[in-house]
Amino acid sequence: MMMNREQKTIFELSSEGRNGFRFPKSDVKAAELPNDLMRETLPLPELSEMDVVRHYTRLSALNYSVDTGFYPLGSCTMKYNPKICEKAARFSGFSQLHPLQPVETVQGALLILYEMQEILQEISGFHAASLTPAAGAHGEFSGVKMIAAYHNQRDNSRRKVMLIPDSAHGTNPASSVMCGFRVQPVNTNERGNIDLKSLAAYCNDELAGIMITNPNTLGLFDENLIEAIDMVHQAGGLVYGDGANMNALLGIAKPAELGFDVMHFNLHKTFATPHGGGGPGAGAVCCTERLRDFLPGPIAAVIEPATDELPPLYGWKMPEKSIGQVGSFWGHFDVIVKAYTYCLMLGRDGLKRVAEFATLNANYLMSALKDVYPLPYDRICMHEFVLDVKWPDAPDVRALDVAKRLMDYDFHPPTNYFPLIVHEALMIEPTETESKQTLDLFIEAMRSIAKEAHEQPELLHDAPVNTPFGRMDEVKAAKDLKITE
Amino acid sequence: MNIIPGFFYSKNDEWVEVKGTKATVGITDFAQNSLSDIVFVEISVSEGDHVEASDLIGTVESVKAASDVYTPVAGVVVAANESVIDNPELINADPFGKAWLIQVENEDGIDTSGLMNAEEYKTYCEGRG
Numbered sequence: 042m043m044m045n046r047e048q049k050t051i052f053e054l055s056s057e058g059r060n061g062f063r064f065p066k067s068d069v070k071a072a073e074l075p076n077d078l079m080r081e082t083l084p085l086p087e088l089s090e091m092d093v094v095r096h097y098t099r100l101s102a103l104n105y106s107v108d109t110g111f112y113p114l115g116s117c118t119m120k121y122n123p124k125i126c127e128k129a130a131r132f133s134g135f136s137q138l139h140p141l142q143p144v145e146t147v148q149g150a151l152l153i154l155y156e157m158q159e160i161l162q163e164i165s166g167f168h169a170a171s172l173t174p175a176a177g178a179h180g181e182f183s184g185v186k187m188i189a190a191y192h193n194q195r196d197n198s199r200r201k202v203m204l205i206p207d208s209a210h211g212t213n214p215a216s217s218v219m220c221g222f223r224v225q226p227v228n229t230n231e232r233g234n235i236d237l238k239s240l241a242a243y244c245n246d247e248l249a250g251i252m253i254t255n256p257n258t259l260g261l262f263d264e265n266l267i268e269a270i271d272m273v274h275q276a277g278g279l280v281y282g283d284g285a286n287m288n289a290l291l292g293i294a295k296p297a298e299l300g301f302d303v304m305h306f307n308l309h310k311t312f313a314t315p316h317g318g319g320g321p322g323a324g325a326v327c328c329t330e331r332l333r334d335f336l337p338g339p340i341a342a343v344i345e346p347a348t349d350e351l352p353p354l355y356g357w358k359m360p361e362k363s364i365g366q367v368g369s370f371w372g373h374f375d376v377i378v379k380a381y382t383y384c385l386m387l388g389r390d391g392l393k394r395v396a397e398f399a400t401l402n403a404n405y406l407m408s409a410l411k412d413v414y415p416l417p418y419d420r421i422c423m424h425e426f427v428l429d430v431k432w433p434d435a436p437d438v439r440a441l442d443v444a445k446r447l448m449d450y451d452f453h454p455p456t457n458y459f460p461l462i463v464h465e466a467l468m469i470e471p472t473e474t475e476s477k478q479t480l481d482l483f484i485e486a487m488r489s490i491a492k493e494a495h496e497q498p499e500l501l502h503d504a505p506v507n508t509p510f511g512r513m514d515e516v517k518a519a520k521d522l523k524i525t526e
Numbered sequence: 527m528n529i530i531p532g533f534f535y536s537k538n539d540e541w542v543e544v545k546g547t548k549a550t551v552g553i554t555d556f557a558q559n560s561l562s563d564i565v566f567v568e569i570s571v572s573e574g575d576h577v578e579a580s581d582l583i584g585t586v587e588s589v590k591a592a593s594d595v596y597t598p599v600a601g602v603v604v605a606a607n608e609s610v611i612d613n614p615e616l617i618n619a620d621p622f623g624k625a626w627l628i629q630v631e632n633e634d635g636i637d638t639s640g641l642m643n644a645e646e647y648k649t650y651c652e653g654r655g
Contacts, residue, residue, distance in 0.1 A: 439562070458590040464560045464654075515589040519565035520614070 115468025180305025180324025
């Protein structure tokens, strides 16, 4: 076992003169290099091939991933990523393509992009989609930029205020500011919904729009959603949907029918492509008819309709008043292939079951923990829920301590200290892919930690103890970050 | 949790100490405790700037989160605390003392209407757990 054995860096393992290769003797004359390009030393580690293989194999074995264990990281939707999706993305017909090939030679790839756009439109109820944004926050930026372009086109330059509930992801205000908006927070009420009184105060002719995550980051379906959207629309604003929590709505509710105007989807969360170090994301943007001309491009489209003899010819189209191209080429194609495979594999009924089981699993965990952990918003939750680790009889134990202690029980900690409106937040999202047995083991660990918190709090303060390194000094890491020698 | 009698308090957890036409502004013990270890402080106003009540004066960042800080009172900035920028942990150690953030002066007097007194602030904090 690797436990408690300190890992040396590859530089510390270096032994002078050792190497893993031999160059063949040169049969051409050595070229002279200009002196100003030469250096005295080049301190690269010197190791044999076996040393290098062992070092990195050991390190990789220390990794915790969805493939090794339960990963209830709220808001991140760390569901299992089916291997068939990886296999599909690796087909040489996809992986060997060059983005500059003539469209006639990549019709299969274009068909997949076209159909993925259609699938997202079907799931969301929106009229158009662009797959080019590279990640969730990038999708937000693109969507908010479309709202800016819409108001500009209508000469509504007074509309500079973007409303954002105080429970929102931090990327929402960042995207708004990058698009030139002034951010105005909107309060959350005691039931965890948008506070309509707080919202009403900002519904005027300066309002550009609102960014809403639904279910929100407390894992709750906003009971004021329809009314809030109406108020913003009546004031002339547009409604952006942050699709981070779409996993709870698949096949159940269509965001366009709820009144959203534009929304991004995290293909890497909802549609099971690896993320968070396991691969890049993809943040497709979908919108209603009145915003479709502003979508980022290019978009996969039929450029020559089918004839009696020939299928349609797919190619690229740039929307008429597009905010432009937000990345190079055509988006993260291999990620889209994985998401497409996932959708076809599950089909309409399967995707609906995803949302149902994600919600069921979260409520099962919540019900089994709420008698020992404070639950600030005690309602039926959607795909995740937020605990507030504040025990009057164990005042020195915080959310961070519980999160760290979970590592000793071989679970990945949940998201902590988010959303900000819950001060000692632990945000737990089990996803639909976990079995009841796994959930029961997690419940057992959490209940046992709650007991420790009251009886032996020092166990939690010292945690983790079963990992190669113990509790990290986060203050030192933030204040005294040293990234070079 | 510590609360100083005689100070004024905002809903955003800033405190104000008034002495004549001058006021000192900082963040409260409740605020530092819920933020946990502070690692970075930025004061975005400097001496001579005029600030209105609720204007942004800086940012406090902890290992958990970053929070904007607003001045609860209007006036001209007469001092900004350099030492708390160099030693952000002062806010954890002494939020009501050495870790003050700015001082403002207002010849028309410091307007504290709309702020809470120590007793009201205590109730406000208890209401939030």
